[in-house]
Amino acid sequence: MAIIGGGMAGLALAAELAELDGRLAERSGGTRPPLSITLLERENQLGYHSTGRSISAFCESLGGPHQRALTRASRTILDAMGAESGTPLLHTRPMVWVADEEHLDPLNDLLTANPSLRAVDLAAAQTLCPPLRPSAVARAAVERTAQDIDVDGLLERYRHRATAAGAVLRTAIGLESGTWDPAGSAWRLTTDRGELQAARVVNAAGPWADAVATRLGVAPAGLKSLRRTVAIASAPGIGPAWPLVMDVGERFYFRPQRGGLLVSPADETPSPPTDAVPAAQDVSLALDRAASATTLEFQRVRTSWAGLRTFTADRDPIVGPDPRQDGLSWFAGLGGTGIQTAPALARLAAAQLLDEPYNVPGLNPQAFLPR
Numbered sequence: 369m370a371i372i373g374g375g376m377a378g379l380a381l382a383a384e385l386a387e388l389d390g391r392l393a394e395r396s397g398g399t400r401p402p403l404s405i406t407l408l409e410r411e412n413q414l415g416y417h418s419t420g421r422s423i424s425a426f427c428e429s430l431g432g433p434h435q436r437a438l439t440r441a442s443r444t445i446l447d448a449m450g451a452e453s454g455t456p457l458l459h460t461r462p463m464v465w466v467a468d469e470e471h472l473d474p475l476n477d478l479l480t481a482n483p484s485l486r487a488v489d490l491a492a493a494q495t496l497c498p499p500l501r502p503s504a505v506a507r508a509a510v511e512r513t514a515q516d517i518d519v520d521g522l523l524e525r526y527r528h529r530a531t532a533a534g535a536v537l538r539t540a541i542g543l544e545s546g547t548w549d550p551a552g553s554a555w556r557l558t559t560d561r562g563e564l565q566a567a568r569v570v571n572a573a574g575p576w577a578d579a580v581a582t583r584l585g586v587a588p589a590g591l592k593s594l595r596r597t598v599a600i601a602s603a604p605g606i607g608p609a610w611p612l613v614m615d616v617g618e619r620f621y622f623r624p625q626r627g628g629l630l631v632s633p634a635d636e637t638p639s640p641p642t643d644a645v646p647a648a649q650d651v652s653l654a655l656d657r658a659a660s661a662t663t664l665e666f667q668r669v670r671t672s673w674a675g676l677r678t679f680t681a682d683r684d685p686i687v688g689p690d691p692r693q694d695g696l697s698w699f700a701g702l703g704g705t706g707i708q709t710a711p712a713l714a715r716l717a718a719a720q721l722l723d724e725p726y727n728v729p730g731l732n733p734q735a736f737l738p739r
């Protein structure tokens with residue numbers, strides 16, 4: 369089995385798949401040979417693209433009902449992984465949704481959809497984040513159990529689990545093309561480092577998943593990548609324990625980071641798959657919007673970056689076997705919640721690939737199947 373892509377999706381899947389396969393091989397008493405699992409990542413390091421650009425947030429109220437179900441299930445997995453290694457992967461940082469007078473309806477919709485949210489007024493929101501301006505907050509909603517995720521720590525845990533369970537993780541090797549041999553039920557894969565064979569390819573190439581499908585001679589799934597910009601700016605008086613503050617109108621979010629304030633204009637600029645870089649006007653927009661929502665006086669931008677969030681048309685991930693092509697499965701379209709949902713989604717995908725049960729309460733995995 370070849371997994372294409374070494375971001376959070378591919379790496380979490382490699383770990384879950386190799387471990388589940390090991391358990392099944394052991395259970396068979398030696399009658400079922402273990403799978404050979406190889407992950408191919410084109411960059412020199414794992415997690416370089418979307419995964420390396422996230423803001424490390426874990427919030428149940430982000431995304432739709434499927435994302436919420438996956439996030440809840442992922443929390444249990446992340447807590448167990450942290451307990452097992454003795455180093456927690458989640459650290460509490462509340463999240464505050466703010467709505468101005470014009471966005472009270474979407475705030476009410478959020479409150480209705482999310483039992484984890486509690487409605488609060490401006491004064492309560494200012495207790496958590498003192499510089500919030502009254503003009504930006506007619507009403508707010510707090511998710512007290514939101515967390516920061518240690519993304520590097522999680523990648524490292526998955527890397528360790530995958531290799532300990534026998535998966536081979538290769539970097540600096542890009543898939544160029546592939547031909548399916550129906551007689552041998554196998555792919556002949558051409559990479560920039562030579563040829564490989566695999567009985568199944570799992571497409572976990574993030575923003576490049578459609579390009580990878582095309583390289584395998586399969587029609588794309590219609591994924592869209594949207595660029596998002598983040599900057600860290602300095603300003604006097606930033607409190608390290610302030611929450612993640614997100615505008616219900618999707619015009620900004622911010623939260624403290626490394627002594628500065630991480631700010632984003634919550635931009636969604638369509639982009640081809642690429643090594644995304646921030647545009648100067650998006651960085652300025654982030655600062656302007658954060659400045660008008662708070663009384664903070666920004667001094668300088670310390671750093672900025674951009675990354676791609678890749679979505680299907682319905683914004684649910686695409687996970688499962690391709691009905692049009694033998695030997696091809698998808699694990700892509702993780703959108704804007706691919707770090708916080710990857711633990712449960714990878715467990716689901718691994719179970720599906722090995723024909724084993726895995727149930728996420730509140731989730732119908734049929735909804736993710738490629739069509």
Ligand SMILES: Cc1cc2nc3c(=O)[nH]c(=O)nc-3n(C[C@H](O)[C@H](O)[C@H](O)COP(=O)(O)OP(=O)(O)OC[C@H]3O[C@@H](n4cnc5c(N)ncnc54)[C@H](O)[C@@H]3O)c2cc1C
Pocket residue numbers: 372373374375376377378408409410411414415416417418419420421422423424425426541542543544572573574575576580596597598674675676677678700701702703704705706707708709
């Ligand atoms: C600014 C920003 C903030 C975000 N914040 C959060 C957050 O707080 N919480 C959250 O849960 N999510 C967040 N996300 C979303 C999250 O980062 C993504 O959903 C997730 O990283 C997607 O992971 P992936 O493995 O699918 O993609 P990627 O990390 O992009 O991995 C795909 C990999 O495939 C490789 N690849 C492509 N083509 C080939 C090929 N031909 N051969 C070999 N390898 C190939 C690429 O090099 C790449 O490394 C954020 C995203 C952005 C951009």
